[in-house]
Amino acid sequence: MLNPALIAVLGLLLFPRGCFSPGSDPLSAPKFPANNGISQRIALYEAWFGHPRHISVGYNSHDSGAIRRQIRLAKAMGISAFVVDWYGSREPFIDQSYAIVQTTAQEEHFQIAMMYDETKDPNGSTEQAILDLKAFHDRYLVESSSGRTAYLTYDGHPLIFVFPTSGHTDWAQVRTAIRKWEPSPLLIDENLPGQDADAFDGFYPWINPGKAGWAPDGSNWGESYLTEFYSTMQSHHPDKMIVGGVWASFDDSKAGWGLNRHISARCGQTLSDTNHLLQQNFPLHAPPPFVMVETWNDHEEGSAVEDGIPSCPVSGSAQASPHSSN
Secondary structure (H helix, E strand, O other): OOOHHHHHHHHHHHOOOOOOOOOOOOOOOOOOOOHHHOOEEEEEEOOOEOEOOOOOOOOOOOOHHHHHHHHHHHHHOOOOEEEEEEOHHHOHHHHHHHHHHHHHHHHOOOEEEEEEEOOOOOOOHHHHHHHHHHHHHHHHHOOOOOOHHHEOEEOOEEEEEEEOOOOOOOHHHHHHHHOOOOOOOEEEEEOOOOOOHHHOOEEEOOOOOOOOOOOOOOOOOOHHHHHHHHHHHHHHOOOOEEEEEEOOOEEHHHOOOOOOOEEOOHHHHHHHHHHHHHHHOOOOOOOOOEEEEOOOOOHHHOOOOOOOOOOOOEOOEOOOOOOOOO
């Protein structure tokens, strides 16, 4: 657990106030403006801890008490919603976790959204996505669903994030199926729009070093990737929602699926730089409606912020504050 002083410092680092760049044409207005001109801070949440396939992190994702503590800590850091990674019927443990998080979020006046992990099986991925999303809607988004009012929306429409894997899903067909929901959802996909751009309402960047690739020392934190993402979205896709992305580090060496990829925390500088780049790319009057911290608790890929940001020893003191650049 972080002490109060560290929470305060981390909160300031994650979300400094009033420093978006004056930027571009003051007459331009995004199709999806931020509510009251302030970006809502959300964080990607992994709900698989306690399952034998995953590492031990000191809590179980089925423990409502642990989830309640996480939500309260996130709120103290300025985060108002968790985006929970969800796999449908393929991962019943995670589905059970999701139900607990949604109910607890409502009790704590917090919000929750779902990120749909596409099946890796290219055969029938479209049909699987339609079935999974229908099951999610019927269990978690209907009026009688426990915790339903905690679900994250924009202008009354629930947000469904997508994490693509197989690349074989016909998202236009999926979109046609879920458009029948009342209210219909907004689909938010990863990375820049591709050939199925019309099926999505918005896009978010994901932890990525960019075209230069992963640096052995982790120094390539993603500046070129994020710059290209923001500039391309603003210049070529003004009709789409832009979700900002910030991250502190990445190291997938603990993950069973890891490929020895690294982005160094650099004593907190990586989080500071991704946040600063976001501010540079949006005018003060038009920040993005949402900014996603990637991630709250993915300890297996070394991107978690729930335990704080790695600090570095400095001369004359035991630890640097999380925003040190040493």
